Amino acid sequence: MVKEVPVIWLQTSTCTGCSVSLLDSASPNIKNILIDQIIPGTHISLRFHATLMAGSGEQVLQVMEDTMTKERGGYVLIVEGAIPTSSAGVFGFIGERDGHPFSMQERLLELASNSMAVLSVGTCASFGGIPAAQPNPTDCRPVKSVLDSAGIVKPLINIPGCPPHPDWVVNTIAGIVLKGLPRADELDDNLRPLAFYGKLIHETCPRRASFDEGKFAKKPGDEGCLYELGCKGPITYADCPTRRWNNGTNWVIGAGAPCNGCTQPEFPDLTSPFYDKLPETLFRTPVLIQR
Amino acid sequence: MSTIVIDPITRIEGHLKIETVVEDGVVKDAHSTGSLFRGLELILRGRDPRDAQVITQRICGVCPQPHAVACARNLDSAFGIAGKIPDNARIIRNLIQGAHIVQDHVLHFYHLAALDYVDIAGVADYAGGDAVLTSVREFIERGQLGPFMPRYEGDYRLPAHVSQQACAHYIDALEIRRIGSEMVGILSGKIPHSVGVVPGGVTCAPTIDMVTSFLWKLKRLQQFVNDVYIPDVFAVAAAYPDYFEIGAGCRNYLSYGAYDLEGQADVVQRNMLFKPGVTSQDMVLAPLDVSRIAENVKHSWYEDPPAPLHPSQGETRPQFAKQDAYSWVKAPRYDGLVYEVGPLARVAVNYASGDQTVRTLVDSALKRLNLPSSALFSVMGRHLARAISAKLLADALEGWLFELKPGEPTYVEYEIPEEATGFGLTEASRGALGHWVEIRGKKIYNYQCVVPTTWNASPRDDAGNPGPIEQAITGTRIKDRDNPFEIVRIVRSFDPCLACAIH
Numbered sequence: 001m002v003k004e005v006p007v008i009w010l011q012t013s014t015c016t017g018c019s020v021s022l023l024d025s026a027s028p029n030i031k032n033i034l035i036d037q038i039i040p041g042t043h044i045s046l047r048f049h050a051t052l053m054a055g056s057g058e059q060v061l062q063v064m065e066d067t068m069t070k071e072r073g074g075y076v077l078i079v080e081g082a083i084p085t086s087s088a089g090v091f092g093f094i095g096e097r098d099g100h101p102f103s104m105q106e107r108l109l110e111l112a113s114n115s116m117a118v119l120s121v122g123t124c125a126s127f128g129g130i131p132a133a134q135p136n137p138t139d140c141r142p143v144k145s146v147l148d149s150a151g152i153v154k155p156l157i158n159i160p161g162c163p164p165h166p167d168w169v170v171n172t173i174a175g176i177v178l179k180g181l182p183r184a185d186e187l188d189d190n191l192r193p194l195a196f197y198g199k200l201i202h203e204t205c206p207r208r209a210s211f212d213e214g215k216f217a218k219k220p221g222d223e224g225c226l227y228e229l230g231c232k233g234p235i236t237y238a239d240c241p242t243r244r245w246n247n248g249t250n251w252v253i254g255a256g257a258p259c260n261g262c263t264q265p266e267f268p269d270l271t272s273p274f275y276d277k278l279p280e281t282l283f284r285t286p287v288l289i290q291r
Numbered sequence: 292m293s294t295i296v297i298d299p300i301t302r303i304e305g306h307l308k309i310e311t312v313v314e315d316g317v318v319k320d321a322h323s324t325g326s327l328f329r330g331l332e333l334i335l336r337g338r339d340p341r342d343a344q345v346i347t348q349r350i351c352g353v354c355p356q357p358h359a360v361a362c363a364r365n366l367d368s369a370f371g372i373a374g375k376i377p378d379n380a381r382i383i384r385n386l387i388q389g390a391h392i393v394q395d396h397v398l399h400f401y402h403l404a405a406l407d408y409v410d411i412a413g414v415a416d417y418a419g420g421d422a423v424l425t426s427v428r429e430f431i432e433r434g435q436l437g438p439f440m441p442r443y444e445g446d447y448r449l450p451a452h453v454s455q456q457a458c459a460h461y462i463d464a465l466e467i468r469r470i471g472s473e474m475v476g477i478l479s480g481k482i483p484h485s486v487g488v489v490p491g492g493v494t495c496a497p498t499i500d501m502v503t504s505f506l507w508k509l510k511r512l513q514q515f516v517n518d519v520y521i522p523d524v525f526a527v528a529a530a531y532p533d534y535f536e537i538g539a540g541c542r543n544y545l546s547y548g549a550y551d552l553e554g555q556a557d558v559v560q561r562n563m564l565f566k567p568g569v570t571s572q573d574m575v576l577a578p579l580d581v582s583r584i585a586e587n588v589k590h591s592w593y594e595d596p597p598a599p600l601h602p603s604q605g606e607t608r609p610q611f612a613k614q615d616a617y618s619w620v621k622a623p624r625y626d627g628l629v630y631e632v633g634p635l636a637r638v639a640v641n642y643a644s645g646d647q648t649v650r651t652l653v654d655s656a657l658k659r660l661n662l663p664s665s666a667l668f669s670v671m672g673r674h675l676a677r678a679i680s681a682k683l684l685a686d687a688l689e690g691w692l693f694e695l696k697p698g699e700p701t702y703v704e705y706e707i708p709e710e711a712t713g714f715g716l717t718e719a720s721r722g723a724l725g726h727w728v729e730i731r732g733k734k735i736y737n738y739q740c741v742v743p744t745t746w747n748a749s750p751r752d753d754a755g756n757p758g759p760i761e762q763a764i765t766g767t768r769i770k771d772r773d774n775p776f777e778i779v780r781i782v783r784s785f786d787p788c789l790a791c792a793i794h
Contacts, residue, residue, distance in 0.1 A: 004435050013329055015790045016304050017352020017483035023398075023465065024472045024482075031423075031462050034438070035430045043430075047437040050301045054406040054442035056779050057297035063441065084327075090611040091619075092327045094306060095298050101326070130334070130349040137330030137609070163352060163483050220494035220702050246476030247469065249504070255480030255487045256494035260345055262484075268346065273339035 003042045005177060006067055006075035008111060009049040012104040013092055013131045013140050014081030017163040018122035019051050025166035026247040033170065042177050047075070061095045068114045076176070077115040082124040082131045083108055083146045086139035108143065109150050117155040117181055118143060121169055126158035126190070127265040134269050144191070155181045158191040162262035165243060168196045190265055192237065201233035201259050204241040220256050230275040232261030234283050292319070295775050300782055302403040304353045305789025307748065309760075309782060313769055318778070321757065321764040323748050325620040328592070331794045332607045335738040340366055340707060340730055343738060344489055347726065350740065350794040352483040353398075356391035356475060357719030358726075359488040360384055361740075364558075365726040366490035369713025370705040374556035377700040380492030382691050385550045386505070387479045387488060388717070389684045389691070393512050394471025395720040396634070396681040397520060399786045400674065401464035407780050408527045409457040410447035411439050417455050423462050424455060443774040448530040457526070460519050467515045474508045477501050492702035497695045506692055513685045516678070524678045528660055528671050535662055538670035538781040540763030541629040542572040544636035545746070547579065547725065549718035550687070564687055565637045565680075565718050566644040569625065572668050576643035581716070581725070586741065587622040587752035590615055599624070599753060602727045603712060605739035619793040622749035622758060623741050631759040632722025632746045633785060634677040635667070652679045673784040707733045719743050721786050744792035747785045760785055 011019070023030050028038060034052075037043050046052070048064045055063070067075055081104075084091040089103025096102055112118050120143040123129035132140040144156055159168050172193055175182060188194055202208065210216070211225035220229065227234070236259055244251045252259050261271030268274075270282075295318075298308035306327040312320040331350055335343055347362045348355035363384070367373040414427045430436075449457065472482045478495055479487030487493045495501075528535070548567030555561055567579040585599035593616075594608040602623075610616075624630070641649040656675055657664060666672060711730045718724065722743030729737040749758035757765065760782055767777050 015352040045435040053438035131329040133334045137333045221496045245481035246473045249473045249476040252480045257486035
């Protein structure tokens, strides 16, 4: 008997980039994830994902609501996007309830309180990200902050990145399937799995030797460390330099562009201007911002 | 009289509701509602203009690359260097955008549209030896069919073996589109939200190993487009000929043009793969005049300016609960008229401009299907035009690749001006994409984007004319109101992207 792990993927204030990044997963590929037994004996049953699912309208919301009631406490809720909380949620709604638009915030609270665990996928869901950038026009908040305000306590993992590398998402889920939810000491202070976010970009960057020798690129395309072109690698935790992106073809600094700090709670307001040198005061002392 | 409300419309990007009024089985009226506002234009204000390259890509994770190109062209123009971008950079921008859009068209046909036509449940009867189809059959036998069930039922017409083959292609296409992303990665670091396209040019220095690696991934894409994607479009088209008769809508078409084929200093005069222009179902070309664009907001949740504004003067002042408003999407109009953008518009404009390659592809396709030229303006015509658009690009990329000159410059330096205005136009996967900027004190004072789905999913304009998708649905006969295939097939033929449309 194959064990089914039900998953609901909720998209809120998002660009869908996290979903597209997951589609780019190489090993396992997305077909292995959706159709095959991801680990022998276990199948991820993706019940709701608006970008992929065959049905439309009322029938798919019914699936979401059935999963919530019939598998109470047994499904994983994945949230992609920040939560717009301004003006009673008028800036973002999904379907209707009792003839009125049903806000993303209300959906999140309902789905999270009945879930087994919550994965905040991407920097918007984890920390607010781009839609929460100043002046935060829709008062977007991270998933955890919205749940905390409502008194909902659930195991929660942040998997930030704009977008996150597909391996970070897939292997966090694989970890849950293989050995259960991560222990507290497997996550950092921002609830990111240390397995992927344990080191600064700057620590493993192949251009680190240039930094140490004081060889700095002066314009895009130059050799040398990109620190003076605005690289935020010294304050950004992620394994991009060793993991590389898009099936290992390349990564940001490999293409001659500075890291913009997208896995950090500080992204984008405190990691920008993206093409200006990081102020010395921030170097190696990330300023955590709270939303 | 009754209503059919579909909310959410799935297998598109973002949050869209379609509400229709149906009388005697025919749609009498349709309203399209975009239901997520983020306010990226407001977030851009006061920032370093270069940061728009990072932030505007986040308008959309499905089609970030065209935003990077539109933004770079916008800033090139504001910084006074639009005519000075090195040839290498022009070509690399084309390669990055082209590879991205070929994979995006494949994604649309197989992963967003196909499940409306292809019966994946039919794989339950598969008895052959193909390992992939066998694994799908085992998946079905286990009984948990999410995300492929439930769905609308009753109109899957492909013969069982064709349907099974199309399911196998759905899975092959997942890999092909991933390879398209890898091509973008080679030249632009990563995708979604790549980093290589910047004002002044591109960040990477081309090398021989980039060229060869890109080439052999490209050949996989090209082969798939020619040998699998296009034949599958014909197979679906042959089984659903009635979809060449519905979903036309406004019958006006606009393209900004894209992919500069030469580096001459006057950007506007450059020859492009996709030509700029406007046309209609008569296929007579008129030159594009960008000054004729204005965004209407009477039926959108924004404060009303005295008159519709050109995007260079555009405003974004959200105002929910406004009388007569029903969407976060604005309503851009050209010359006050409703225009469709997208692959069909690109193909129509190139056809009207006399492009022989496009004329041959379109004419031979219609002849093969035994259809009149008017059939192009339809649901199935959009799928056909998208496939033609993908083929044109996939075939062009190889030639561009070998125009690269490793060792030659890819970037030109600039100063951010104290005050300036700029605009950048291109063709995204889903159609005409424009960015406009005003810089004051070396910072962004105003940044406005008019995105393809802003056109296509727009609500009524100030004069009360419905948007292209609304018009395309209206007048359609719905065979089974519990399974309103016609509505979702029409909507999806536009490949809507709502994060883009509203931003």
